[in-house]
Amino acid sequence: MPGVSMTVNGKAVTGEVEARTLLVHFLRENLRLTGTHVGCDTSQCGACVVHLNGKAVKSCTLLALQAEGSQVTTIKGLAKNGHLHPVQAAFKEHHGLQCGFCTPGMIMTAVDMIRRIPDLDETIIRQQLEGNLCRCTGYQNIVKAIHAASLEMKGARA
């Protein structure tokens, strides 16, 4: 089987995969990073979102081999030294999750949109969440959590 090497959550990793192995399966099954979820497996729900070289992508729609040499960050790589990332903390504070299945993807998408867009408002946040589905329909608090985190992170940068 072909070998693959990449950096995941700051650590260099290697593995053997089939050519058809998706990145999400490499993360979950080879690396046991099961925080990243498979929801729909058809590129629609966004539960599998990770960052590839700093940008949000759907890890169910990318071959592990396509990520050769890349920097990958998953939900497991966000907290630093036992401290939640501000977006994780905001989801906790604002009850931005119900069953929690979509949460890893929601948070990775949120971190990405906060990085790209300086002034988020409710309308923009909802547009940017187009590729993430919450089957509990808990969008209200997800949007609230992302907005709060964006303000807090902007304050921290200022």
Place this chain on the structure above:
Amino acid sequence: MYQFNYLRPKSLDEARKLFESNGDAKFIAGGQTLIPTLKQRLAQPTALIDLGAIGGLAGIKVAGGAVVIGAGAKHNDVATSADVLKAIPALAHLASHIGDPAVRHLGTLGGSIANNDPAADYPAAVLGLGAEIKTTSRTIKADDFFTGMFETALEDGEIITEITFPVPEKAAYMKFPNPASRYAMVGVFVAKTKGGVRVAVTGAASSVFRERTMEAALAKSFTPDAVANIKVAAGNLNSDLHGTAEYRAHLVTVMAKRAVAAAH
């Protein structure tokens, strides 16, 4: 997915050679359409030749009254490029509404038009702006490129390298997205160019097409009223569970009207 070999060439030359020596191979760029297709076992290539590691295919530049975009440019790069936003804002707007943010980080311009999905957005811009498609062996005019449903003028092993979009006087793209898939039920790209007015319609038929009656009317008067009463023939349009051909025909007029009003 069925099994396949994965190949990662470093140059276009190497990519073409791998294509010739690998039976029923397919090129993969961003993979945002191809991977879902493979997952459903709707295709069974012997090899995937990844164009992602080939350098120099993703540039965006403005030159000689045109915006030249590398085939490997991601949708998000086109949507946020200061050059594109300034020269052809309608093109940046279109790119910013393809799929969702994660898809736009991987999907490419070249991949989209090579695939020629009947409901894809980019073909409307390529045809609407009268772009030219440069490949590893020639340059193809947009009017000759899109030949049918998922069909283009590309030959086996031919790779798109860049697309040249002439800067129009004004242009706009309006789409009515399917509420579930967000693909265009109908999308209309309108452009007032030096060579005349062009109106390209996606989502409505088996492939993107030009609506010549509207082009003639807009050439006389580039106003929403000029197209408001044009009834598009429903004969060749798609009917499916999302809408009838007549509904889509009506949407073409509505989207064209809105695009003309928004053009700048």
